[in-house]
Amino acid sequence: MRFINTGVLKFACACAVVVAVWMLVLPVVGDFPSVRQRIEGNRAAGINPTAVFYTDHPAMADIERSIAAKVNAPTGSFWQFSARRPK
Amino acid sequence: MISTTNESDPNPNESTLVEASPRRAWYRVDDFLAMGLAALIIVTATVSALLVRPPNIPQLVQDHQTSKVRLQQLDPSAESFSADRKKIIKQQAEIESSIATMPLKGWLVRPGEWKDDPRAAFVKSDKSIATPLLATFGVLLTLFAAVSFVQGQSAWRFALGFCGVFGLALFSYVLAGQEVVKHYNLEYALWAVLLGLLISNTIGTPKWLSQATRTEFYIKTGLVLLGAEVLFNKLLALGLPGVFVAWVVTPIVLVSTYLFGQYVLRIPSKSLNMVISADMSVCGVSAAVATAAACRAKKEELSLAIGLSLIFTVAMMVVQPFIVRASGMGEVIGGAWMGGTIDSTGAVAAAGELVGSVAKDVAATVKMIQNILIGVIAFAVAIYWVSFVEPRDDGSKPSVMEIWHRFPKFTLGFLLVSLILSVIQSQGIEGKSLVSSIVDGTTKSVREWMFCLAFVSIGLESNFREYRKMLASGKPVILYVCGQTLNLILSFLMAWLMFSKVFPNAASELLAK
Numbered sequence: 001m002r003f004i005n006t007g008v009l010k011f012a013c014a015c016a017v018v019v020a021v022w023m024l025v026l027p028v029v030g031d032f033p034s035v036r037q038r039i040e041g042n043r044a045a046g047i048n049p050t051a052v053f054y055t056d057h058p059a060m061a062d063i064e065r066s067i068a069a070k071v072n073a074p075t076g077s078f079w080q081f082s083a084r085r086p087k
Numbered sequence: 088m089i090s091t092t093n094e095s096d097p098n099p100n101e102s103t104l105v106e107a108s109p110r111r112a113w114y115r116v117d118d119f120l121a122m123g124l125a126a127l128i129i130v131t132a133t134v135s136a137l138l139v140r141p142p143n144i145p146q147l148v149q150d151h152q153t154s155k156v157r158l159q160q161l162d163p164s165a166e167s168f169s170a171d172r173k174k175i176i177k178q179q180a181e182i183e184s185s186i187a188t189m190p191l192k193g194w195l196v197r198p199g200e201w202k203d204d205p206r207a208a209f210v211k212s213d214k215s216i217a218t219p220l221l222a223t224f225g226v227l228l229t230l231f232a233a234v235s236f237v238q239g240q241s242a243w244r245f246a247l248g249f250c251g252v253f254g255l256a257l258f259s260y261v262l263a264g265q266e267v268v269k270h271y272n273l274e275y276a277l278w279a280v281l282l283g284l285l286i287s288n289t290i291g292t293p294k295w296l297s298q299a300t301r302t303e304f305y306i307k308t309g310l311v312l313l314g315a316e317v318l319f320n321k322l323l324a325l326g327l328p329g330v331f332v333a334w335v336v337t338p339i340v341l342v343s344t345y346l347f348g349q350y351v352l353r354i355p356s357k358s359l360n361m362v363i364s365a366d367m368s369v370c371g372v373s374a375a376v377a378t379a380a381a382c383r384a385k386k387e388e389l390s391l392a393i394g395l396s397l398i399f400t401v402a403m404m405v406v407q408p409f410i411v412r413a414s415g416m417g418e419v420i421g422g423a424w425m426g427g428t429i430d431s432t433g434a435v436a437a438a439g440e441l442v443g444s445v446a447k448d449v450a451a452t453v454k455m456i457q458n459i460l461i462g463v464i465a466f467a468v469a470i471y472w473v474s475f476v477e478p479r480d481d482g483s484k485p486s487v488m489e490i491w492h493r494f495p496k497f498t499l500g501f502l503l504v505s506l507i508l509s510v511i512q513s514q515g516i517e518g519k520s521l522v523s524s525i526v527d528g529t530t531k532s533v534r535e536w537m538f539c540l541a542f543v544s545i546g547l548e549s550n551f552r553e554y555r556k557m558l559a560s561g562k563p564v565i566l567y568v569c570g571q572t573l574n575l576i577l578s579f580l581m582a583w584l585m586f587s588k589v590f591p592n593a594a595s596e597l598l599a600k
Contacts, residue, residue, distance in 0.1 A: 011289035022265055027203035030267045038437075039270045045440045045447060049404075050263060050274045051433030052372045052538070054455035055316045055531055059436075061183075061523075063448045064324060064455075065176045070596050071326050074159050078326055078596040081589060 103358075103383045104303060115238050117304050122500035124230055125311035128533055129504065129525060132191060136524035139188045144517070151182045151516045169599070186520035189528025194222045197535060198260045200269055208264045224253055227536060234304065241298075248299030252547075255282050256539040272404060272434040275535075276372050276542045277397050280390045283546015292547045300544035306380050307497040309537030310465075312530045313373065314504030317462040318512050318522065325423075325452045328585035328593055332427045333456040336577045340368040341464070344570030352562045357476055358384035361468060362392040363563055367570045370458050371396045371430035376538065377461045381469035381495055382476070386545040387553040395567050396430045403571075404434040408441035419594040420582045422446035426453025427578035428571070445598055462505050469498045 029035055042049055046059025054060050071078050113119055141147070158175045161168055196219040198208035209216050228249050235245040259282050262268065263275035286292055292300070322330060341364050348360035362384045366375035372393055379389040407429065411421030422439050425446070429435045432454050439450030473493040474485065485493070512522045557563060586594045 007289045007291065011285065014285050014289065018262070022205070022262060022268075023203070026265050026267045030202055035267060035270075038441075039266055041440055042270050042437055045436070045444070047433070047436045047440055047447070049270050049272045049431075049433040049437040051431075051436070052274065052276070052535070053313065053316055053370075053531075054432055054451065054458045055526055056433065056535075057436055057451060060451060060455065062176075062180065063451050064321075065179060067324060067448055067452050067597070069158060069172055069176055070599065071324070073163065073596060074161070075163055075596075077592040078590065080592050 104306065104379050104386055104389055117307055118496040118500075120234050120237065121304060121307035121497050122311055124234065124308050125314075125500060125504065127230075128312065128530060129315060132525045132529035133521070135190045136188050136521060136528060139190045141185060141188070144186060147182050147186050148516055151179060154179050154182070183516065183520055183523070186516065187523040187527070189524050192528040192532070194219050195226070195529060195532035195536075196220055196223060197532065197539075198257065198264050200264050200266055201261075202266050205261050205265075208261050220257070223532070223536065227253065227533075227540075231299075231301070231304075244295070244298045248296050251293075251296040252299045252540055252543050255279070255286075255543045255547075256536065258282060259539060259543065270437070272397065272400055272431055272437065274372060274397060274431070274433070275539055276393055279539050279542035280393070280546040280549075283543045284549055284551065285546075287547050287549060288551050296547065300547045302386060302541050302544040302548065305537045305541035305544065306376060307495075309534045309541065310377055310380060311497055311500040311504055312534040312537065313377070314462065314501040315508045315522075315526050315530045316534075317459050317501075317505040317509075319459060319462075319505070319509040320512050321455055321459055324456060325449070326590070326593065328423065328582075328590055329453055329456045331585050332423050332578060332581050333453050334460055336427060336574070336581050337368050337457055337460055338464075340570060340574045340577060341365055343573055344368060344566065347569060348562075348566045352566055354562050354566060356385070356388060356557075358382045359388040359391070359557065359563065360566065362388055363395065363566050364570060365464060365468070366392045366396045367399075367430060367567055368574055369461055369464060370432055370454060371400065372538075373432070373458065374461045374464065376541075377465040377501075378468050381465045381498055382472045383495070385553075387549050387557065390542070390545050390549065391554060391557055391563060395563060399567060399571065400429060400431045400434045403429050404431075404438040408438050408446075411442050411446065416579075416583075417594065418443045418446035419449055419597050420579075420586050422449030423453050423582035423586065424575075424579050426450035427457065427582065428574050429454075432458060449597060462502055466498050466502055469495050 030039065046057065046062070048056050048058060051057050057063070154175050158172065158179075161171055161175075165171070196211070196216045198216070198220075199211050201207035209220070228246060231249060232242040232246050236242040256279060259275050259279035262278040262282075263273065283292075286296075322334070344364040344367065345360055348354045348364065349357065354360045358379070361382050362375050362379045365378035366372070368374075369378075375389055375392045375396065378384075379392070407425050408421075411418075411425065416424070421442055422445065425438050425442075426435050426449060429438055429450075432451075435454040436447055436451045439447035470490075473490050473495075477485075477493060508522050508525070511518045
């Protein structure tokens, strides 16, 4: 009985900590200029920092198109080996 | 009555992530059911996307082809070159999104981002996502309850437990959606495991909840669906430099780290060694999940490896951009270096953005190429494990039949889905758009939910004491630090070699506006 009460108490304490951190601490931290700048920068660039796979990035398709246009540019410059580099 | 455990439940508290397929009717085996379920989801996504395709497809395809030709004909020396190129790329994006219809996307959702009011997580584009969330819950419940029924378990008991597991997964998404947590890369996987651990190590996991802790099945189904995102056509997205940074360095680091763990650190668990080596050298959570399933790692080993990776990722995504800027290594080499070394796919782009937009593009592309490697790695690890690592009773070499019996067959489904979707993707703009419809419109969301449900289940079935035991020697941390150091050195050398010596024009081409 005593063990169960300890477990419930630990669980309740952990829940209280979660609520306090997520509802009180993190919103304040989010207003720090450096943190805010990072958040806004990621949003503007279409970055999902918690992406598990490349498909989770909202901006990945645009990045692929942009890179492909440069890699496959008509000049073919991207693929030139150093030995063939024009002086 | 409800809280009693179902005696027919196959290994409800098994210690390894993926058990060797037990000898029972094939249609009751997890691997085949996971492949069947994933196939059903992919076929449904395909049919629904094809049914609502716009009628003017031939015209859109023609327009796309014309824009490609115009892009090739642009004069690089013209003053308007950069603006014209951007304009054409934008047009192509619009055409592709017109062809890629996603009728199910709005019905398969997860909570979004919020700052100080968690209710904001349930609103997207000024619309409540309560109904789509209920639909998501309904779809997943129906699919998994049907699987439980096929496996001879009580679908009702599973349904009751699933309500709890889904609720915890939902809550972990809400915790991960807080903007500070999200933008510092503390992914849902971490919160899902911790929530489960909190319950199992304080009040204990109730029996009614444990009916739905199907870690193995969620992971296998999620991985087969992940195969739809492993598209081999993307291998040359950054030319040969990308291949060398992502596909040459990564396996070298993986094998070296594993051998270091085995022969220098002498880590007692080979599977823990392999999961940490893979998640550090390839791409964090997704690689850890795929490798852990392939080598039958323990649940605690997977969550420990992910925890280690997330902690170091947070540090690396802050420190590496600073090093790139301070050292003057440039956006291209710096981006490739970060893309090849920071574990988490999301953190790579975030770190790249701190250096510049070109660094972000290069870093994200290198990581994308590395992401594709997990198909090959998971398959190779599965073969290596069943052939050389798993011991036989008499110590002899296993026969081909025994290897086949032990082989985690869902990895074949994973590879098959990957190959089929890669072939479809290569069929011009129509194929590319169809794959986008399938992945972005359906499988991606379901895969995310599967992994989240799996991580909650891992937490609910784990014990803090196991983690203490594994961390007591400090060897997992030493392995990670040593492996990552090698990764940092080799990735930098390869990026420098490729972009400044072998393909010296590549960097300037990428830096062009």
